[in-house]
Each structure stands twice: as structure tokens, then as C-alpha cells.
Amino acid sequence: MPTSTQAVAPYAPRLYQGLAEETNDVSYTPNQTTVREVQWNMANLPSANSLESAATTSWKPLIIVLAAVILVAAVAAVATPFLIAYFKTGKCPSSNSNGLFYKKTLLQHQQQVQQLLLQHQRRQPLQLQPQPQQLHQRRQQQPQRRPLPLRHLRPQPLRVPTTTTTTANLPAACSSYTTISDSTRRVSYTTFVGCDSSSFSSSGMWVRFTGSGGTTIPTYAPGTSVCGTSATGWYASTVPSSGATASGTLCYQWTSSTCQWSSSIQVANCNTYYVYFLYPSPVCNLRVCTV
Structure with a gap:
């Protein structure tokens, strides 16, 4: 694991690096302004603990997402058999209603259909039978047929089909x-x-x-x-x-x-x-x- 000095070194400004090079010279004597600038730059540098905490914090959302996915998969695995049984049989496997709900629904639909049929019959107008006077008028309006001539009433001669039987000439x-x-x-x-x-x-x-x-x-x-x-x-x-x-x-x-x-x-x-x-x-x- 890098030391605090090694971790901070990449972030040090060039002024700090130049100061370090100048301090190696014995004849160099830093003034008060230079010391303050170095202190200010050192205060703005991130520490090693903050870097570790930042690395740890970046993994937390991923762990939360994975946990949520695992939880959803477990719930789906448990609920899938019940859903399949429900869609196949039309009822929950643990219920003992024996289709009473569907029977009630079917009866309600039948009653609604009967009511609609009654309403339709009531709306239809009644077909009244024609009165005798109307029948007489209709008969007068129809053209009268001429009687058949007497020749059609004469008895026709009875035609009997003739059958011919052929016998083989026997010896x-x-x-x-x-x-x-x-x-x-x-x-x-x-x-x-x-x-x-x-x-x-x-x-x-x-x-x-x-x-x-x-x-x-x-x-x-x-x-x-x-x-x-x-x-x-x-x-x-x-x-x-x-x-x-x-x-x-x-x-x-x-x-x-x-x-x-x-x-x-x-x-x-x-x-x-x-x-x-x-x-x-x-x-x-x-x-x-x-x-």
C-alpha cells in the first residue's frame, strides 16, 4: 500500500516540486510567502483515507442493484408455479371455491341475455291478422281464373303397358x-x-x-x-x-x-x-x- 507521501506526490503542484528542488541547495532560504503557498497547496491535497473511502463508495450502488435482482428472481421462482396453475385451471391451487365465482358470472350473463331478449320482443310490433273485410277486398283485387273447358274433364282412356315375354326355343x-x-x-x-x-x-x-x-x-x-x-x-x-x-x-x-x-x-x-x-x-x- 502506498504511503501518504507517495499518494500525495502525483497531486502536488509544480511549485511544490520546484521548492523541493530549491531546498536541496544549502544556500536557499525560503521566505514566508513561499511557505504559505506550500501549506495552502498541501491542505488542498486529498488524503489516503479519502481515496480508500471513495473507492469503497463506488461499489455500493452495484451491490444494491445485484441484491435487488436476486430478490426479484427469488420471488419470481416462488410465484411462477402458482401463476401457471392459476392460468390453467382458472383458480388458485389453494382455493376451495370449485368455480363458484365463474358459475355466478355465467348465471349473471344468462340473466342479462334473457332480459335483452325480452326487451327485443317487446319492441317488435304485433302482427295483427287481417279482418274479413280486408280479405274480401284482396280477393276482389285478384284476377279471376277462367274455368277449365269440359274437354279437360273428360276421362282419358287407360293406357296399360304391354309386356312381351320371350321364351327360349326349347328342344x-x-x-x-x-x-x-x-x-x-x-x-x-x-x-x-x-x-x-x-x-x-x-x-x-x-x-x-x-x-x-x-x-x-x-x-x-x-x-x-x-x-x-x-x-x-x-x-x-x-x-x-x-x-x-x-x-x-x-x-x-x-x-x-x-x-x-x-x-x-x-x-x-x-x-x-x-x-x-x-x-x-x-x-x-x-x-x-x-x-
């Missing part, structure tokens, strides 16, 4: 055939009956199957020892479309072969049923199945 076999109703021909019948060696004409005949035994010949191999026989007959070709006649193959299944014997037949599609042109079986114990 002749659909109107000329022999009906066979035999329940022993169904594919689930397992008792032996016989064969078709004498069931059909040797020259062939149109046959329609009906009844509980079935109405069509199966288009798959039904197996052996069913349909009341040993080797079963089934249709192995494509069935014709409606109103058409087609030729196909009638196969007889036996043991491992699904078509051990075969014969050519004809099939006619009569829209709702089929008729078959069949021949007697090649050998016995062969029979046509139905489903």
Missing part, C-alpha cells in the same frame, strides 16, 4: 320324354338292385329323372357298390346351356377305374330340368346314378 325332347322316379338310383343307396340292361330301349330313349331319388345324373364319379348296383354310371362331359342339347359320355366306375365302361348319350337343358337320351348298359351290374 323337342323337353316335351317328349319318359319319366323315371326311382329312389334306389341315388348315390347314397347301397343295397344291390340290378343293372340297366333292360331299363331303356335298345334304340335309345329320352328320360327325365324325378322324385326322391334325384333329378340329374351326377357329373362326378360317385364310387362303386352304390346306386343299387356294382358299377355306377356318371356324366363325364360338359352340361349344355339353357335351351341347348349336347352330346357327352356316360362313364361307369368300377374298382380303380372311374370310366371302366362308357357309352355316348345326349343331354337337353329344358331350363328347369334335364332330359337324357340313354341306352341299355353294355353289361349287367352297370346302372345310372342320380342326385
Whole structure:
């Protein structure tokens, strides 16, 4: 730390410095005026204590500002959760009012709206119904319509739409055939009956199957020892479309072969049923199945 002389030296006037240089000379003798000037200049110089106090005083405002900032930050940190909860829920977390204030406010607004509606209704003028005289005058002012001529009142003839139904030209076999109703021909019948060696004409005949035994010949191999026989007959070709006649193959299944014997037949599609042109079986114990 500098001494008092070192602290005062930078502030000494040039007169004091010149005096110090002159006092070094032995022959110099200061007069009274010079001594007074030196004393006056020394009195105006700042002391070391005043310099220290000035340095300390310059830090006080800064310390006060920092303390205020810290205090504000602490208050904000404490109050922030309460403010967030208030803005989210609309009420203070510590309050137990359960929104009574908002309910009262809502009721007040509703009452005000009802009062405004009543005032608006009162201001509207009443719509009076027209008197009978006014209605009569209005009717007279309206132009009268002429009555319709009698020709518009005559009954018009009833127009019935005509519908034409077209039926497909069915084959002749659909109107000329022999009906066979035999329940022993169904594919689930397992008792032996016989064969078709004498069931059909040797020259062939149109046959329609009906009844509980079935109405069509199966288009798959039904197996052996069913349909009341040993080797079963089934249709192995494509069935014709409606109103058409087609030729196909009638196969007889036996043991491992699904078509051990075969014969050519004809099939006619009569829209709702089929008729078959069949021949007697090649050998016995062969029979046509139905489903």
C-alpha cells in the first residue's frame, strides 16, 4: 500500500516540486510567502483515507442493484408455479371455491341475455291478422281464373303397358320324354338292385329323372357298390346351356377305374330340368346314378 507521501506526490503542484528542488541547495532560504503557498497547496491535497473511502463508495450502488435482482428472481421462482396453475385451471391451487365465482358470472350473463331478449320482443310490433273485410277486398283485387273447358274433364282412356315375354326355343325332347322316379338310383343307396340292361330301349330313349331319388345324373364319379348296383354310371362331359342339347359320355366306375365302361348319350337343358337320351348298359351290374 502506498504511503501518504507517495499518494500525495502525483497531486502536488509544480511549485511544490520546484521548492523541493530549491531546498536541496544549502544556500536557499525560503521566505514566508513561499511557505504559505506550500501549506495552502498541501491542505488542498486529498488524503489516503479519502481515496480508500471513495473507492469503497463506488461499489455500493452495484451491490444494491445485484441484491435487488436476486430478490426479484427469488420471488419470481416462488410465484411462477402458482401463476401457471392459476392460468390453467382458472383458480388458485389453494382455493376451495370449485368455480363458484365463474358459475355466478355465467348465471349473471344468462340473466342479462334473457332480459335483452325480452326487451327485443317487446319492441317488435304485433302482427295483427287481417279482418274479413280486408280479405274480401284482396280477393276482389285478384284476377279471376277462367274455368277449365269440359274437354279437360273428360276421362282419358287407360293406357296399360304391354309386356312381351320371350321364351327360349326349347328342344323337342323337353316335351317328349319318359319319366323315371326311382329312389334306389341315388348315390347314397347301397343295397344291390340290378343293372340297366333292360331299363331303356335298345334304340335309345329320352328320360327325365324325378322324385326322391334325384333329378340329374351326377357329373362326378360317385364310387362303386352304390346306386343299387356294382358299377355306377356318371356324366363325364360338359352340361349344355339353357335351351341347348349336347352330346357327352356316360362313364361307369368300377374298382380303380372311374370310366371302366362308357357309352355316348345326349343331354337337353329344358331350363328347369334335364332330359337324357340313354341306352341299355353294355353289361349287367352297370346302372345310372342320380342326385
